[in-house]
Amino acid sequence: MISFDYISAADVESALRAASTPSSKFIAGGTTLIDLMKLDVERPTTVVDVTTLARRDASLAAVSELPGGGLRLGALAHMSDVAWDPRVRDRYPLVSQSLLLAASGQLRNMATMGGNILQRTRCSYFRDTATPCNKRDPGSGCSAIGGFNRTHAILGTSEHCIATHPSDLAVALAALDTTVQVRGTAPRSIPFADFHLLPGAHPEVETTLRPGELITSIDLPAVSFAKRSLYLKVRDRASYAFALAAAAVAVDLQGGAIRGARVALGGVGTKPWRSHEAEAVLVGKRATEATFRAAANAALAGARPHKDNAFKVELAKRTLVRALTEVSA
Ligand SMILES: Cc1cc2nc3c(=O)[nH]c(=O)nc-3n(C[C@H](O)[C@H](O)[C@H](O)COP(=O)(O)OP(=O)(O)OC[C@H]3O[C@@H](n4cnc5c(N)ncnc54)[C@H](O)[C@@H]3O)c2cc1C
Ligand code: SF4
Structure with missing residues (x-):
């Protein structure tokens, strides 16, 4: 792990300022970023802690109603809190179930909505810096294509990467036509279908989130039959x-x-x-x-x-x- 600066952000504006430096990363629950830093796969020089933002703006860590019957899931809300929210369980059972079937109770108590959809692949070659991997080291090759690929993807693959997206929550969100709300130089909404990218020739680029942009919420639209x-x-x-x-x-x-x-x-x-x-x-x-x-x-x-x-x-x-x-x- 390389040495890095740690900044605890007081509000969204200071978080965005701190994250505007090159090779900075937000940290929320830290359940996957810290792992990858220890493995030397992620090497941020500045880590901006966003868990403190909810002290100023509680909606960032809450589940709240949207006009028209949808629900807003704050990006800093913990997986366990969203999973057990009675409105989520009643109106969007698939979201609650996807969360409860992921990771472990301890991890779900730490991990957040925003961090979950940004988690990176569990491809073992990606996590092993001794092996070539186009996602970790662009242009180095893909060890999985000719290697052991039992857990890898069969849909959306390219000749450069066949890694599976690991998030359970993201699959439920994809079914619902969710929207990701982000803050950067200006606030914007990203339809969930456009949020994650296929690997193509650039597996290292995984989402349409721009550098330094902060996810503030994930919005579930009203879907009349989502109860079933x-x-x-x-x-x-x-x-x-x-x-x-x-x-x-x-x-x-x-x-x-x-x-x-x-x-x-x-x-x-x-x-x-x-x-x-x-x-x-x-x-x-x-x-x-x-x-x-x-x-x-x-x-x-x-x-x-x-x-x-x-x-x-x-x-x-x-x-x-x-x-x-x-x-x-
Ligand atoms: C042993 C183990 C088993 C697991 N099993 C499963 C499983 O079965 N299913 C599953 O879905 N997941 C599983 N996970 C993954 C787990 O769900 C994720 O680690 C967790 O959701 C990440 O959330 P976090 O808040 O800890 O993210 P962090 O580690 O804090 O951050 C992850 C990434 O998101 C970025 N980020 C975080 N919040 C924001 C934000 N608001 N805006 C912009 N960027 C942000 C960070 O910069 C970082 O790049 C497992 C993890 C572990 C360690
Ligand atoms: S499948 Fe993707 S993540 Fe895995 S080794 Fe190949 S390029 Fe790297």
Whole structure:
């Protein structure tokens, strides 16, 4: 770990000023940034602590109502507080479930909404500075493509990177057409679909967040049928493990027919993977296993497995079929 300056920000403006220096980083719960600094993967020279901002502006760490029936999740709200908020549990069960199925109780008590969607891949080569990795060291190569790639992505990959996006929460947010509110030189809103980037030729650029921009909240829009939603996560261990495959689904069901659907996949994409293809198959059909299987085939039609992860194609299909079956019951 290199030496760095630590700044505790008193308000948003001073946080933005402090983070405007090159190679500075915000720190919230620190549950992933500190790990990566210890591994020498992240090397910020200034670390700006934003946990103190909520003393000035409590909404940054709170869940609050939005006009029109949505909910605003403060970027500094802890994963556990959002997961157990009665409004989130009642109106957006998939968000609550995605949080409770992530990490451990202790981590969820420290980790924040903003930090969660900005966490970096768990690709073991990315975390090992002795191996080539285009994401960590652009142009050095991708050790995973010819290496051990059992946990890697099958959707959205490029010849430069096949790393999976690790966040559970982000998959639920992708299904809901969420918006990320940020503050920089000017406030702006980023539709969640545009927030994370595919690796393409530049896997080191992971989001459309500009250097020094602070996430202030994640806004959940009112989705009339989000009450009928589910996040299903399949992993090697029943707890404390990242997804091998996951599905975030919501359905608008009227008399056995599907009038609206939201589908996103986790554990298989280089970014949280919204599947408009699966949604198009579902809408207007009867909620049957055959319909769900057709939707799953559509969602995985573009899958490109590598040596060790072909099993994920069928696993993701079965995960989606099970999630749709459970949510439609
Ligand atoms: C052992 C372990 C298991 C885990 N398992 C899972 C799992 O199963 N599923 C899952 O989804 N996650 C899992 N995680 C990841 C965990 O959820 C993240 O570490 C956590 O959500 C990050 O939040 P944080 O507040 O601690 O972020 P930090 O570590 O403080 O920051 C992470 C990144 O976000 C930036 N950042 C933070 N807040 C802001 C902001 N408001 N604006 C702009 N930039 C910001 C920081 O600069 C940094 O780059 C696991 C982590 C560990 C250590
Ligand atoms: S998959 Fe991506 S993160 Fe992993 S080694 Fe290749 S370039 Fe690096």
